[in-house]
Amino acid sequence: MRVLGNLLRTVSGAAGLAMLIMTMAATVLTPFLSPYDPFALDFANAMQPPSAAHWFGTDNFGRDIFTRVMAGAVYDMRLALICVFGPMAIGVLIGLVAGYLGGRIDAALMRLTDIVWAFPFYVLVLAIVGVLGPSETNLYIAFFLVNWIGYARIIRGETLLISRLEFIEATRVLRFGKLRVTLRHILPNAITPALVYSMSDVVLTVQAVAAMSFFGLGVQPPAPEWGLLIVESIDYMRDAPWMTVFPGLAIVWIGIAFALLGEGLSTALKPKG
Amino acid sequence: MFLAILKRLLMLVPVLIGITLISFLLLQIMPGDPASRAMGSRASAEDLQAMRELWGLDKPIWVQYFYFLRDCVTGSFGVSIFHKQPIITLVADRLPYTLAIVLYSTVIALVIALPFAILAAANRGRFLDVAIRQIFVVLIALPPFWLCYVLILWLALNLGMFPTGGVGTGFFANLYRLFLPSLVVGLSTAALIQQSLRAALIDAMKADYVDTARAKGLRGYEVFLRHILPNSLISTISIIGVRVSWIIGGTVVVEKIFSVPGLGSLLIDSIVSRDLPVIRGLTVFFAVMVVTVNLIADICYALADPRIRLE
Numbered sequence: 001m002r003v004l005g006n007l008l009r010t011v012s013g014a015a016g017l018a019m020l021i022m023t024m025a026a027t028v029l030t031p032f033l034s035p036y037d038p039f040a041l042d043f044a045n046a047m048q049p050p051s052a053a054h055w056f057g058t059d060n061f062g063r064d065i066f067t068r069v070m071a072g073a074v075y076d077m078r079l080a081l082i083c084v085f086g087p088m089a090i091g092v093l094i095g096l097v098a099g100y101l102g103g104r105i106d107a108a109l110m111r112l113t114d115i116v117w118a119f120p121f122y123v124l125v126l127a128i129v130g131v132l133g134p135s136e137t138n139l140y141i142a143f144f145l146v147n148w149i150g151y152a153r154i155i156r157g158e159t160l161l162i163s164r165l166e167f168i169e170a171t172r173v174l175r176f177g178k179l180r181v182t183l184r185h186i187l188p189n190a191i192t193p194a195l196v197y198s199m200s201d202v203v204l205t206v207q208a209v210a211a212m213s214f215f216g217l218g219v220q221p222p223a224p225e226w227g228l229l230i231v232e233s234i235d236y237m238r239d240a241p242w243m244t245v246f247p248g249l250a251i252v253w254i255g256i257a258f259a260l261l262g263e264g265l266s267t268a269l270k271p272k273g
Numbered sequence: 274m275f276l277a278i279l280k281r282l283l284m285l286v287p288v289l290i291g292i293t294l295i296s297f298l299l300l301q302i303m304p305g306d307p308a309s310r311a312m313g314s315r316a317s318a319e320d321l322q323a324m325r326e327l328w329g330l331d332k333p334i335w336v337q338y339f340y341f342l343r344d345c346v347t348g349s350f351g352v353s354i355f356h357k358q359p360i361i362t363l364v365a366d367r368l369p370y371t372l373a374i375v376l377y378s379t380v381i382a383l384v385i386a387l388p389f390a391i392l393a394a395a396n397r398g399r400f401l402d403v404a405i406r407q408i409f410v411v412l413i414a415l416p417p418f419w420l421c422y423v424l425i426l427w428l429a430l431n432l433g434m435f436p437t438g439g440v441g442t443g444f445f446a447n448l449y450r451l452f453l454p455s456l457v458v459g460l461s462t463a464a465l466i467q468q469s470l471r472a473a474l475i476d477a478m479k480a481d482y483v484d485t486a487r488a489k490g491l492r493g494y495e496v497f498l499r500h501i502l503p504n505s506l507i508s509t510i511s512i513i514g515v516r517v518s519w520i521i522g523g524t525v526v527v528e529k530i531f532s533v534p535g536l537g538s539l540l541i542d543s544i545v546s547r548d549l550p551v552i553r554g555l556t557v558f559f560a561v562m563v564v565t566v567n568l569i570a571d572i573c574y575a576l577a578d579p580r581i582r583l584e
Contacts, residue, residue, distance in 0.1 A: 115291035118560040120522030127556045130544030131303050207416035214418050248419035255414025
């Protein structure tokens, strides 16, 4: 609660949170805001430019783009949040184990992350999905295999740093168990930079998830996913640019929200003094 | 210096072995028989048998790995099923375009990020600094594959200033034709390096030699041009070194959209045609590229910084 208070006191944090709440409210309220069905075809109204009736215009099948973008928000947010916070949990665990046990296990884990780090993110995710075959499940597998690395490195580094601080020395004097110290005293402090990093990770993951679907390697049609909305619009781009522009702006909007939230969090979580 | 580079090269050996191991394991996570997965359902029994022998699929897994390692060390990286050529031949034709985009986009990223980083650092904590940060927040939020189409729509189709894709012959033709793809990668790189550049500049401004330079009577801009800028440019080398994996990864998306026949297009095409040896060979090659550029960045850093050079 105190963190939330601090977060709201930062301009960027409050702005980012407001943008997210607006998005969530809009997705929940979509049935009241628009009378259209995201999948219903209406050829009489195909490729209408944005208007009072169709805020973002309509696509080549006459489907309302605002309704589809809102349906996509639910889809893309779920994908991105699972693909960030799932691997984050794994990475935090591995980082803690490496920092906690030290020695050979630590060295081996860090060599592994060094090597995976050498592969460009997009190349590795594309290759994994390419080998497994395009599907939403395989997209999750690819992100889980790749995305934990950053968190493991951050948490391990923080764990080593914090272990040397005085208050951890004090727990040793008090003869606290090593496991208790790691979970109750090191983890809460080490998690801060990982949380800040996760916000910028969400920004890039929303883009990556949409890009994968765009190349036909992620979510499959006819799901109203943002990357799919964009790829389906490309053939009509010249006559109906709104079909391409609005789903992209939705990605930009979410990106800005999380980037601001990350900036706010880094200020709000910074220890006083 | 020479010894230091040699030591650095020796340290690369385990990393390179690790890279081939991970790329090898990539094909092992695939369910089913790799040969029939790779050749498709229409492959004849003889073809499948030839494939199994070529990859050593009838042998234990570690022997299979050595088959692959042999292909990497001898330089072929395996043979493409679709193109029926050694992968290295395919790579050789396409590498120049990818390298061109990597270099070109890095230059663009610096041209965009450096002036803003200098402005932000000079006005640290003031309105301009905050405003610049917000501009770059928006830049980070732009999805590259979408930005490609916005630029195609705006600059290529509507204004007719640029071609919608493809490459030309000769240096200047490609400088023009590769501008949009490099701009997309450059913008996302600029967004990632601007904050680090700003921090590097601020660090350099706080250094003791800046006080010394002021004390001996140099004017503000002289101190900046002769002391602060050169010193923070050195750290720029390592900032770009850290981001090179991102830059190289970014080329994959733009190459495909702008129909540039580079390594990224090859990767996506081989995923579509399920050319597994090419996917595996290319992951190795991309990682080797990142490692090589990191090595070059380290050496440049050492050459530029006398403290490290003398060690």
